[in-house]
Amino acid sequence: MPSLVDVQSLSKSFALKAPGEAPTRHFKALDDVSFTLNRPQRVGLIGPSGSGKSTLLRSLSGLIVADEGSGPITVMGRTVQADGRLGAEVRSARADLGMIAQQFNLVGRLSLFTNVALGLLGRIPPVRGLFGLWTAEEKQRVMQALDTVGIADKASQRAKTLSGGQQQRGAIARAIVQDARLLLADEPVASLDPVTARKVMELLVHLNEERGVGVIVTLHQVDYAMKYCDRILALKDGKIVYDGPSDGLSADRLTEIYGPEIEQAYWRDPS
């Protein structure tokens, strides 16, 4: 069995330049990052602001192309990118990747139902999706996914009229319909209140435990990462400084990783 995701020697540099001037130097946002998920775990990706978390997630999905010489990134054995180029199999690798961002996950003017049904696009002829010609079985699948995340009653509502938490649940339903094997979530609870945030995190745990979906989630709240994830990857200055079980990360180690930002890294869960 190929690993769910494998990242080898991933580096990503950005040019630093003033407007209108040639780049003066390069800055490494990711520096020789390697890790593997051999089974569907819940990985909390943490680290201070600017440590490279989003850059890593975007590299995993092929939205960012890494530096030349970076080793391959594979998802279920298919190459997303290698040596600074997207792989030939990137489209089929993406079919297994679900993505959730902090905001703007859904197309506002489309109904929640249509947004979730768009998760089918990688697996059906595009023209059918374009005209919304879903089969009865597909419609049922969409409604079941909406039911799983608890917002089936909102199916016909335009996405832009949904609350932030409902939109996040819609994005999770879309990943369910897509039958994603790995979910990449970039600060999915950052703009939510603690109660809604908890519900969204619990849905990610459900996806992982009941459906065997691997989850890599960036979180500003270290306590959320420790509570809901079984593995923590901590980044600092673009390097992995911790990769291990959530209960193996001591408060001292966290303070060392976050520095003065540690004060803001906790969102004390009221429960």
Ligand SMILES: Nc1ncnc2c1ncn2[C@@H]1O[C@H](COP(=O)(O)OP(=O)(O)OP(=O)(O)O)[C@@H](O)[C@H]1O
């Ligand atoms: N397109 C870009 N051009 C130049 N620099 C970039 C670009 N994208 C990211 N960076 C830089 O790379 C570093 C890592 O950014 P990234 O967004 O991955 O950090 P992060 O850990 O997700 O931060 P945060 O927690 O604040 O969201 C930062 O210093 C950022 O300014």
